[in-house]
Amino acid sequence: MRSVEVRGGYKYFGSSSDKKIVLNHLDMTVNTGTIYGLLGASGCGKTTLLSCIVGVRKLNSGKINVLGRPPGVPGSGIPGPRIGYMPQEVALVDEFTIKETLFYFGRIYGMSEERIFERFKLLHELLELPDANRFIVNCSGGQQRRVSFAAAMVHEPELLILDEPTVGLDPILREKIWHFLVESTRRSKLAVIITTHYIEEANQANKIGLMRNGILLAEDSPKNILTQFECSNLEEAFLMLSQKQGKSEEADSTLRRIESAHAPTEDVIVDEKSSPDDEFPLKSPLKRNRSFQESKRPGIVGKLQLTSKSRMKALMTKNILQLVRQPSGIIFCFLFPILQLSCFYLAIGGNPKNLKFGIVNDEVEDYRLCQNDSLITTFAHDYTCDLYKISCRFLHELTPDIASKVYYDTKEEAQDAAKKGKITGYIHFARNFTESIAEIRDDGRYATNESFYTSEIQIFMDMTDQQISFFLERKLRSTYIRFSENLMADCDFPLALGNIPIHFYEPIFGKAEGEFKEFIAPGIIMTMIFFLATLVTSTIFITDKLDGVWDRTLIAGISVTELLVAHVFTQSVIMIIQCLEVVLYAWYVFNAENRGDNVTVIGLLTLLGFAGMFYGLLISIFCESHTTASFVATGSFYPMIILCGLLWPLEGMPTILRYIAYTFPFTIPSLAVRNILTKGWSITHSQVANGFGVVIVWIVVLFILCIMGLKMKR
Numbered sequence: 001m002r003s004v005e006v007r008g009g010y011k012y013f014g015s016s017s018d019k020k021i022v023l024n025h026l027d028m029t030v031n032t033g034t035i036y037g038l039l040g041a042s043g044c045g046k047t048t049l050l051s052c053i054v055g056v057r058k059l060n061s062g063k064i065n066v067l068g069r070p071p072g073v074p075g076s077g078i079p080g081p082r083i084g085y086m087p088q089e090v091a092l093v094d095e096f097t098i099k100e101t102l103f104y105f106g107r108i109y110g111m112s113e114e115r116i117f118e119r120f121k122l123l124h125e126l127l128e129l130p131d132a133n134r135f136i137v138n139c140s141g142g143q144q145r146r147v148s149f150a151a152a153m154v155h156e157p158e159l160l161i162l163d164e165p166t167v168g169l170d171p172i173l174r175e176k177i178w179h180f181l182v183e184s185t186r187r188s189k190l191a192v193i194i195t196t197h198y199i200e201e202a203n204q205a206n207k208i209g210l211m212r213n214g215i216l217l218a219e220d221s222p223k224n225i226l227t228q229f230e231c232s233n234l235e236e237a238f239l240m241l242s243q244k245q246g247k248s249e250e251a252d253s254t255l256r257r258i259e260s261a262h263a264p265t266e267d268v269i270v271d272e273k274s275s276p277d278d279e280f281p282l283k284s285p286l287k288r289n290r291s292f293q294e295s296k297r298p299g300i301v302g303k304l305q306l307t308s309k310s311r312m313k314a315l316m317t318k319n320i321l322q323l324v325r326q327p328s329g330i331i332f333c334f335l336f337p338i339l340q341l342s343c344f345y346l347a348i349g350g351n352p353k354n355l356k357f358g359i360v361n362d363e364v365e366d367y368r369l370c371q372n373d374s375l376i377t378t379f380a381h382d383y384t385c386d387l388y389k390i391s392c393r394f395l396h397e398l399t400p401d402i403a404s405k406v407y408y409d410t411k412e413e414a415q416d417a418a419k420k421g422k423i424t425g426y427i428h429f430a431r432n433f434t435e436s437i438a439e440i441r442d443d444g445r446y447a448t449n450e451s452f453y454t455s456e457i458q459i460f461m462d463m464t465d466q467q468i469s470f471f472l473e474r475k476l477r478s479t480y481i482r483f484s485e486n487l488m489a490d491c492d493f494p495l496a497l498g499n500i501p502i503h504f505y506e507p508i509f510g511k512a513e514g515e516f517k518e519f520i521a522p523g524i525i526m527t528m529i530f531f532l533a534t535l536v537t538s539t540i541f542i543t544d545k546l547d548g549v550w551d552r553t554l555i556a557g558i559s560v561t562e563l564l565v566a567h568v569f570t571q572s573v574i575m576i577i578q579c580l581e582v583v584l585y586a587w588y589v590f591n592a593e594n595r596g597d598n599v600t601v602i603g604l605l606t607l608l609g610f611a612g613m614f615y616g617l618l619i620s621i622f623c624e625s626h627t628t629a630s631f632v633a634t635g636s637f638y639p640m641i642i643l644c645g646l647l648w649p650l651e652g653m654p655t656i657l658r659y660i661a662y663t664f665p666f667t668i669p670s671l672a673v674r675n676i677l678t679k680g681w682s683i684t685h686s687q688v689a690n691g692f693g694v695v696i697v698w699i700v701v702l703f704i705l706c707i708m709g710l711k712m713k714r
């Protein structure tokens with residue numbers, strides 16, 4: 001009986017115009033109850049062949065039959081519990097203990113907890129594994145490989161595929177593993193495919209396949225190969241065969257000739273079409289082959305199982321342990337938002353302090369004269385309300401909380417200091433400032449231009465820092481209003497006489513002194529939630545992909561949909577906690593006002609987190625490393641922040657750019673949250689509903705792109 005059959009296996013990487021052929025019409029037969037040693041130099045295509053056998057890659061043409069059916073046929077158990085796969089890299093979760101590792105795979109394979117424990121004890125002893133509670137990350141390379149081997153064996157598969165299992169193990173343990181494999185295949189129907197660089201250890205295999213440049217040069221028992229080539233050892237035989245095939249370049253040209261002679265015909269092309277609900281091809285020339293012995297294991301054959309409690313338990317446990325056992329994960333997910341929010345509320349929106357403003361007062365000989373109480377508080381007035389050195393009254397109103405005063409004798413000195421950055425600007429009072437004001441007041445109709453000029457409070461400012469100059473401008477105006485009202489009061493004039501006839505009454509929404517913090521807070525919180533979810537998701541998935549855990553989990557029978565669902569569950573819990581924490585923290589600690597409904601705010605933030613999560617997944621599908629992922633995430637972060645209306649009103653942007661910005665995931669939603677918080681609008685208001693609409697559209701689009709990306713990448 002045959003466990004694995006490959007016929008005309010043809011596989012290339014790259015585009016059809018620029019192919020790198022890795023398997024070139026390869027034939028291979030692995031019998032049930034035997035060990036098959038797959039030997040070949042590095043890069044000859046062994047791992048690619050194995051990945052096609054386990055169903056994670058598809059041949060471009062040719063056919064594969066594993067345990068009676070093509071891998072990937074729904075319900076075939078491949079990928080899944082019928083095979084055990086130990087990849088070349090360790091492919092284990094660092095945050096698991098040894099015991100948890102075996103329980104993780106056992107649960108995925110649908111084993112009962114008792115059975116997993118029994119197998120764990122047996123394999124623990126057989127493979128001389130270290131303490132069950134030792135973390136994988138703390139195991140040596142050799143120990144990790146043994147755990148990896150145990151994980152492939154835990155469920156007693158029908159086919160065991162081992163990609164260089166003995167690398168890094170001492171000779172005694174290597175011998176022990178081979179002995180175990182020989183015994184297991186002798187006593188059961190277990191078939192083993194093993195690749196190794198230690199050619200001589202393959203002597204114990206029932207059959208060996210010598211592979212070079214994507215084809216099998218020979219496939220026979222070690223004894224027959226030695227006899228046929230009249231060699232004393234396999235290494236020599238392999239060398240002879242390789243020389244016979246020719247140098248690598250020659251082999252390549254030979255292969256190309258073989259390739260054209262074997263142009264793929266329709267009956268051997270593996271159907272690439274797959275169901276939208278499943279990651280593996282539905283149609284296949286071998287679809288009707290039912291020779292596979294129905295297994296007793298649940299959810300393998302005959303019945304298509306979407307998921308199970310134990311598989312979900314395995315995945316969720318993995319996700320949670322990966323997060324909580326990494327202090328950086330906890331800090332990033334839960335402390336980082338608090339830290340960021342604290343920085344934001346403490347740093348943004350406060351009045352600038354310790355500013356220095358220059359004073360050039362030509363009305364007085366010595367600036368100290370202005371400190372004379374009689375010039376500030378008492379006002380010698382009579383019926384005509386005579387004014388005297390009133391610049392001192394203005395300077396008295398200019399309190400140190402606005403800016404500390406630095407006195408200069410001349411305008412030139414003050415200008416020079418401002419240019420050197422010592423002061424933010426200066427005020428100049430002309431020598432006859434008070435007299436000019438009195439002249440305009442008493443005889444305005446006949447006042448000269450010169451009088452108007454010298455009656456000004458002249459202000460010269462460094463406008464390079466807009467926030468500081470806005471602040472000073474606002475404060476100087478309010479200082480003037482106080483100054484003028486006091487003056488009018490002392491003269492028994494109506495207070496409003498000194499003011500310009502424009503008055504801002506109680507605002508409809510917001511506060512008279514509009515707080516920048518309240519304007520920007522929704523955008524900051526939303527970008528934070530979105531990008532945290534993006535980074536956490538892309539980091540988890542890319543780490544799993546790089547460590548080989550992603551592929552190994554898929555080979556164990558988990559579908560991408562299950563991986564996604566488990567991640568969505570875990571991430572949802574994290575996001576709801578994050579959103580609650582952010583909203584409550586802002587509310588209780590910083591008294592952030594919410595005139596609307598908290599549930600609506602948290603709902604919108606959580607949905608945005610979902611969008612961020614799918615964005616992170618999309619990044620992880622297309623980026624092969626953390627570096628490229630962070631380039632993409634950071635690269636998209638800045639345009640979104642700049643264009644979302646957080647830094648500058650959308651109304652100030654060119655029309656086309658504004659419409660582009662409206663499509664971004666947090667432009668309209670930020671407006672919606674701002675309107676909930678400051679105006680108390682509910683979801684029934686169209687603007688808030690639009691915010692929800694935009695986020696939902698983003699979630700759907702990103703989800704579809706992720707599914708398409710996952711299918712493309714197979």
Ligand SMILES: Nc1ncnc2c1ncn2[C@@H]1O[C@H](COP(=O)(O)OP(=O)(O)OP(=O)(O)O)[C@@H](O)[C@H]1O
Pocket residue numbers: 013014020022040041042043044045046047048049088
């Ligand atoms: N995803 C890929 N894209 C492009 N080329 C690939 C990809 N995966 C593998 N290859 C190439 O295919 C060839 C066969 O690789 P494979 O990993 O199957 O070799 P191998 O025989 O297992 O090597 P080793 O013993 O060193 O693991 C190599 O030249 C490799 O660079």
